[in-house]
Amino acid sequence: MxxxxxxxxxxxxxxxxxLRQLVHTSQLLRATTALVHQLQRERGLSNLYLGNAAAGWHDALQRQLEATDQACAAFLAELDSLEPGSGAAGLQRARLLTDLARVHQGLQxxxxxxxxxRExxxxxxxxxxxxxxLIQTLLSMVFEAADAAQDPDISRCLVALYHLVQGKELAGQERACGAAAFARGAIEADEQQLLLHLIEAQQRSLEVAASLTSRELTEALDGLPQQAELVRLERLRRQLTSALPGAPLDRSSSAAWFAACTARLDALHELEERLVGELRALCEHKCELAQRACDELSVAQLNTRADDAAEAAFFEADDAAGAGLALPPLPAWPHTGSGCxxxxxxxxxxxxxxxTAELEKVRHNLQERRLIERAKGLLMAHQGLTEAEAHHRLRQMAMNQGRRLAEVAQAVLSAAELLPAQRSRA
Amino acid sequence: MxxxxxxxxxxxxxxxxxLRQLVHTSQLLRATTALVHQLQRERGLSNLYLGNAAAGWHDALQRQLEATDQACAAFLAELDSLEPGSGAAGLQRARLLTDLARVHQGLQxxxxxxxxxRExxxxxxxxxxxxxxLIQTLLSMVFEAADAAQDPDISRCLVALYHLVQGKELAGQERACGAAAFARGAIEADEQQLLLHLIEAQQRSLEVAASLTSRELTEALDGLPQQAELVRLERLRRQLTSALPGAPLDRSSSAAWFAACTARLDALHELEERLVGELRALCEHKCELAQRACDELSVAQLNTRADDAAEAAFFEADDAAGAGLALPPLPAWPHTGSGCxxxxxxxxxxxxxxxTAELEKVRHNLQERRLIERAKGLLMAHQGLTEAEAHHRLRQMAMNQGRRLAEVAQAVLSAAELLPAQRSRA
Known part of the structure; x- marks a missing residue:
């Protein structure tokens, strides 16, 4: 007994x-998103500085480097509190640790x-x-964390965070791309196409995130476009995407563009922090519940005696393991009391x-979304399609073939290995 | 750096x-299959004893109880060498440990x-x-081990073992069922149907096992039916399955039936032991390789210096993490040397x-096979079909609906929850 x-x-x-490990992971993710937020800002300011050094972006960039360094130090301190050797084993752990090695290499x-x-x-x-x-190496840690979590609720929360973080990164790329164009005083045709893609794709990521988060966060995400700064952002977006390629662009809008985009990114980062907070609370709550379940077992032990009834019960229980039986279940042996x-x-x-079954579903979902994203990326690169066109193409293939979107995506990716690269990667 | x-x-x-943990698991599985082998024998002898006490099966059963107790002690000793608290965490580990609790309860x-x-x-x-x-609780540990292994080759080997072990258990149930009939001196119609099912189902399990094992083991499995004892077994099988229900059966064939079945089970157990041996060697080999990969890293460290080239390389590498990039990959920065x-x-x-991708495939396969087996079991119980009929029904549904066998199986199982039980489980 x-x-x-x-x-x-x-x-x-x-x-x-x-679950204890997940509490640590949630702390690490807070530091990760904070560092990414600063690196995104540094990227935007670097673009302004490179595009128009005369406009005095030097000082702002210099201040930003310090802010990034602080976030970086906090991130590294959080890493040091991870004990890689202790206990946790396995493939997913190895993937996460390899990501950490890559992040380290990038920060160096x-x-x-x-x-x-600067030069x-x-x-x-x-x-x-x-x-x-550099930022993608940090973000892939969020993906690995979502993939490795073994609690369906926590996993769902991590998947939401992954999509929020991706959407925000696309918004950050939009800021950087537009900043370069305004600073230069002109925009090129391929930059316009990239901007349109970034605007569409970030929207899609944020919608997925909204569909997976709590009601308040969903409302906050939905409310974002109504904010005053973002109305200004829409005007500047129109200016960039409707300008004639190569024609002069109002360089003095650089600061307004940067401010409007930054307001959006700051709002998204606030949501990130709230979501990480929710994640942390969820991990702690689940950890508490699991610990209580552990403790309660000692009490159950006291209530239990071995007796005939308990032993008979073993052979008669209608249990899950019996699902594999070739024989019909046992007729009950007459006994009183329960096999506690x-x-x-x-x-x-x-x-x-x-x-386990619920977790399978969440993970499967995440894997499928990733497949679809990768297939879209491939179609965009190989066929020169926009995000929306690639998405439409995949949908159409799925309808024509009567297959699921993820199946078509898998087929596209498998076939890609056989195709010659239509657009060189160098 | x-x-x-x-x-x-x-x-x-x-x-x-x-991988170290898998080496331990393979040791535990050796003890598990040895214990199952003895329990199967004890089951067969118990049936002979219960059916015809006069024929003197008492002593043989008594000797068998001692043999089972020895295997049980070895199994429990192996369990004690497992350290459940040390390191390993997570859902799969929890499932395996819960199985162990169930096994313990059963052995008690x-x-x-x-x-x-006896009475x-x-x-x-x-x-x-x-x-x-009791035996199924032991066998479900083999399934959990196969499901938890994170190396595709080892996982494949474990899946083969799982099917071999299942096939052997069905052969053991056949022995017990036939032993009861011979001892009683008559066979009933439902026993005949059960025997036919057990013969078909064990064949299917062994075929799957053969398809997954090494060439020698496959040949050994294929060669089984040609052995002399097994030719005798076929004659006795015919006697049992073609007898008129209720008509007298030659009770003196009890011993011959038991001997012929036991020869088959012993041969299967020998194959089990060889497969567990291969598994153990495979785990140790992989463990060695992984350890060497760990050690080699220290050497790589000596060959590495941080320099401009290495740093530039970070931003230009054509890496896996880049798959999520919205932008085309970076043009190479001119540099010499490699980012080691x-x-x-x-x-x-x-x-x-x-x-990870290969492992997903192996696991997915295992899950699908399990789904199909469960759906077949459900059809057999609810519709009173034989194994072969249930298999045929599923195949037909899949063809008619243009869906995969596993998808149809999943649909059958999902629908089952809504159906009233047509045959009570008590």
Missing amino acids: DRTLHWLRAARHALVAE ALPWLRRRV HGCSPRWATQAYVR VLDVIETQARQLQQV | DRTLHWLRAARHALVAE ALPWLRRRV HGCSPRWATQAYVR VLDVIETQARQLQQV
Whole structure:
């Protein structure tokens, strides 16, 4: 009996340990989104500085570097409090740790990137893309965290965060792209197309995030476009996307563009912080519940005696493990009382099965969305389509073939390996 | 640079830790299959004893109880060497540990079951099903182990073992069912139907196992029916399944039936042991490789210096994380030399992605097979179909609806919750 309870408690402890790790992860994610927020700002200001050094963006950029360094120090301190060796094993853990190695490598290369910018040693476009890469390494940690979480509610919350963070990054790329154009005093045709894509794609990401978050957050996300700064942003967006390519653009709007975009990004970052806060609270709440379930087991132990009834019950229980039986279930052996420990085992097994099934669904969903995004990206690169066109193309293929969107996306990605690259990657 | 390598090494260590755990699991599985083998024998002898006490099966059963107890002690000793608290966390671990609690509870109820048998306090059918339940709790551990393994090759090996072990258990149920009939000197119609199902179903399980194992094991599995004892088994099978229900059956064939079935089960157990041996060797080999990959990283560290080239490389690498980029990849910054650490990171990230994708496939496969088995079981219970009929019905539904077998199985299982039970479970 003691050993049975020993294993039952060990099982519950495994859940507590996993949830404790998620509390740490949520702290790390707070530091990650804060660092990304500063890097996005640094990217925008670098573009203004590179495009028009005369306009005095030097000081603003300099101040920003300090703010980024602070966020970076906080992020690294949070990393140091992670103990990679302790306990946690497995493939997902290995992926997350490899991401961390990549992030580290990127942060070490940051001074080099800043030097290039300061010395005007690269174009705004090159600088933008270098920052994009650094930020993406940070964001892929959020994806790994969402993929690794083993609680369906927490996983859902992480998936929402992943989409919010992606939407905000696309908004940040929009700010950088527009800043470069205003600073230069002209916009090129491919920049206009990129802007249109970034506006569409960020909207789609934010909609997914809204569909997965709490009511208040959803309302806050929906309310964003109504804010005063964002109305101004819409006017400036129109100016950029409707200008004749190469024709002069009002350079003095640089500051207004940067301010309007930054207001949007700050609002999104506030939502990020609220969502991370909710995540943290959720992890702690679940951790508490799991710990209580662990503690309660000791009480159950006291109520249990081995007797004939309990032993008969083992062979007669209508349990989940019986699903694989070739024979019909056993007729009940006449007995009184309940197999108390057995009830605990069967309830626990059933709950774990339910959680597993629900988690499968959330993860499957996340994987499918990622497949679709990647297939869209491929169509955009290979066929020169916009985001909306690529999305439409995939939908049409799915309808014609009577298949699900994710299946078509998978087919597109599989076929891509066979195709010659139509647009060189260098 | 040091921190980057620190995280890279931590990632590889997470893989080593996971593989070490699999080495332990393979040891536990050896003890599990050995215990199951003895319990299956005990079930068969109990049926002979219950059916015809006069024929002197008492002593053989008594000797068998001792053999089972030995295997049980070895199994429990193996369990004690598992450290449930140390490190491993998460849902799958919790499921496996809950299974262990159930196994413990079952083994504690075994003396009670034996007492019933000794006192002729239950029917052979009841005893069979009680042993089936106990054995199934042990076998579900093999399933959990296959589901939890995070290496595709090891997972494939475990899935093969799961099917072999299932096939053997069906052969064991066949032995018990036939033993009861011969001992009683008559067979009933529903026993004949059960026998036919057990023969078909074990064949299907063994075929799946053969398709997943090494060439030698596949050949050994295919060669089984040609063995002399098994030719004898076929004759006795015919005798049982073609007898008129209720008509007298030659009771003196009991021993021959038991011997022929036991030869088959022993041969299958030998294959189990070989497969568990292969599994163990595979786990150790993979563990060694992973450890070497860990050690090699220290050497790579010595070859690496931070320089401009390495830093530039970070922003230009054509990496996996870049797949989510909205922008085309960066044009290369002119530099000489290679970003050595970066190459290591990108290679490691790519390998982890590949392993993850392959693992998804193996697991998905296992889940689908399980869905199909469960849907078949449901059709057999609800519609009174045989194994073959249920299989045929599912295939036909899939063809008519142009859907995959697993999708139809899922639909059947989902719909089942809405249906009233056509055949009561008590």
